[in-house]
Amino acid sequence: MTTFRERIQEAFAEGVPISIDLGSRGRHEHRVSAAAAFPQMEEMRDRARTIRAEVVASLDEQLGRFADAAERAGSTVFFAADATEAREYIVELARTERVTRAVKVKSMVTEEIDLNAALESAGVEAIETDLGEFIVQLAGQPPAHFIAPAIHKDRYEIADLFVAELGVDYSDDPVELNNIARRHLRPRFLTAEMGISGVNFGVAADGSVALVTNEGNGRLCTTAPRIHVAVMGMERVVPTRADLAVMLEVLARSATGQSLSSYTNLVTGPRRSGEPDGPDQLHVVIVDNGRSATLGSSAAEILYCIRCGACLNTCPVYRHLGGHPYGSVYAGPIGKVVTPSLFGLEDWHDLPATSSLCGACEEVCPVRIDIPRLLVELRRQSVDRSTPAVRRSIRLYASLTTRPRLFRLLTRVAARLGRLWSRDGWLRRLPGVLGNWTQHRDLPAPAPETFSDWWRRNRGA
Numbered sequence: 488m489t490t491f492r493e494r495i496q497e498a499f500a501e502g503v504p505i506s507i508d509l510g511s512r513g514r515h516e517h518r519v520s521a522a523a524a525f526p527q528m529e530e531m532r533d534r535a536r537t538i539r540a541e542v543v544a545s546l547d548e549q550l551g552r553f554a555d556a557a558e559r560a561g562s563t564v565f566f567a568a569d570a571t572e573a574r575e576y577i578v579e580l581a582r583t584e585r586v587t588r589a590v591k592v593k594s595m596v597t598e599e600i601d602l603n604a605a606l607e608s609a610g611v612e613a614i615e616t617d618l619g620e621f622i623v624q625l626a627g628q629p630p631a632h633f634i635a636p637a638i639h640k641d642r643y644e645i646a647d648l649f650v651a652e653l654g655v656d657y658s659d660d661p662v663e664l665n666n667i668a669r670r671h672l673r674p675r676f677l678t679a680e681m682g683i684s685g686v687n688f689g690v691a692a693d694g695s696v697a698l699v700t701n702e703g704n705g706r707l708c709t710t711a712p713r714i715h716v717a718v719m720g721m722e723r724v725v726p727t728r729a730d731l732a733v734m735l736e737v738l739a740r741s742a743t744g745q746s747l748s749s750y751t752n753l754v755t756g757p758r759r760s761g762e763p764d765g766p767d768q769l770h771v772v773i774v775d776n777g778r779s780a781t782l783g784s785s786a787a788e789i790l791y792c793i794r795c796g797a798c799l800n801t802c803p804v805y806r807h808l809g810g811h812p813y814g815s816v817y818a819g820p821i822g823k824v825v826t827p828s829l830f831g832l833e834d835w836h837d838l839p840a841t842s843s844l845c846g847a848c849e850e851v852c853p854v855r856i857d858i859p860r861l862l863v864e865l866r867r868q869s870v871d872r873s874t875p876a877v878r879r880s881i882r883l884y885a886s887l888t889t890r891p892r893l894f895r896l897l898t899r900v901a902a903r904l905g906r907l908w909s910r911d912g913w914l915r916r917l918p919g920v921l922g923n924w925t926q927h928r929d930l931p932a933p934a935p936e937t938f939s940d941w942w943r944r945n946r947g948a
């Protein structure tokens with residue numbers, strides 16, 4: 488497996504598309520306007536956090552209530568301990584029911600368990616029907632963002648992709664591109680035997696699954712095929728519909744700046760007798776895959792996440808990189824915590840290191856997850872497991888920064904050397920390991936006076 492650093496270098500060498508910065512900034516600005524126009528936003532964030540914290544603290548009980556209620560409503564519930572169990576259950580169901588085609592609603596947890604590949608190798612055509620997911624599936628890429636999977640592609644690239652993969656005439660008109668996708672997907676909705684969705688929230692009181700979409704594909708996927716499979720991360724439960732309403736208030740505003748997403752569907756069991764629409768079977772697959780191991784630890788806060796993507800949109804690192812270099816389906820600030828927590832710090836220890844700890848993610852998170860604290864905690868664990876040389880250098884750094892006189896002396900010397908090394912007020916290439924800082928940008932030359940000297944001189948004023 489390549490390192491995060493290698494993937495970043497690769498991304499920079501290829502050129503990070505400007506649409507990532509523009510798209511995430513735009514979404515962030517929509518979120519800011521939506522929050523400003525909703526006076527209860529901060530109160531709702533507090534309530535949303537309380538709901539998530541209470542659910543995670545009593546997850547066993549909430550999941551039990553949800554599963555019982557879902558089964559009473561006619562659903563079949565399966566608890567999958569890991570990705571393999573979840574894939575095997577769905578593939579076996581497809582085999583038994585002679586499914587040849589499945590249509591899918593965008594879902595991070597099905598990306599996490601790599602469901603499409605498992606279905607394809609079992610001879611089931613798995614078709615993504617969210618426009619962004621459809622585009623990245625055609626391109627053979629993973630999604631680059633929780634909410635906007637094709638954020639890295641502009642309409643010209645999408646037009647070329649449609650010509651190459653769908654054999655249509657070239658058009659870079661966004662309306663026509665939508666129409667091409669619609670014409671391609673519509674017959675597939677009508678002929679698929681299985682619809683697969685994620686679950687934004689499962690309601691413990693009545694066993695409903697809530698699905699939030701903006702394109703209407705969710706309704707088609709969950710009603711047209713005769714089997715609906717809803718795949719849910721085990722943490723995505725809310726106790727009641729009143730709690731669901733609070734979560735919906737903050738989810739859409741944080742994700743896209745809307746007051747409410749265009750389609751919010753509550754699916755309670757399969758079609759009942761006398762109902763004209765809906766599937767004959769509804770299977771809810773509840774996925775653990777590392778989540779329960781975080782319960783009771785400091786990392787349990789990752790389970791509050793509702794995958795709104797707001798922290799990605801505000802993160803300076805994400806805006807510079809996009810999602811793919813993270814190497815995991817979970818990108819951005821929360822991805823740097825979720826990925827090592829669920830899939831092992833051993834393999835993913837370099838993700839938490841790539842953050843300035845600016846705190847922008849925590850400021851926007853609708854459930855107020857303290858991502859910087861979690862990042863620092865993961866860094867601490869990763870240093871504890873690192874090589875003796877790394878631990879020695881961290882100890883040396885700590886001893887310098889806890890001796891104010893020595894620290895001031897060294898910063899003065901470093902600032903003077905930095906000015907000597909600079910040209911026209913800029914440091915363009917630093918020597919040795921310091922060169923990492925100037926590999927992709929110039930640094931301004933150090934000021935003639937260090938901040939601590941300035942502070943000592945001015946603090947009386």
Ligand code: SF4
Binds near residue numbers: 796798799848851853
């Ligand atoms: S951590 Fe917070 S802001 Fe980021 S995706 Fe999760 S809920 Fe949204």
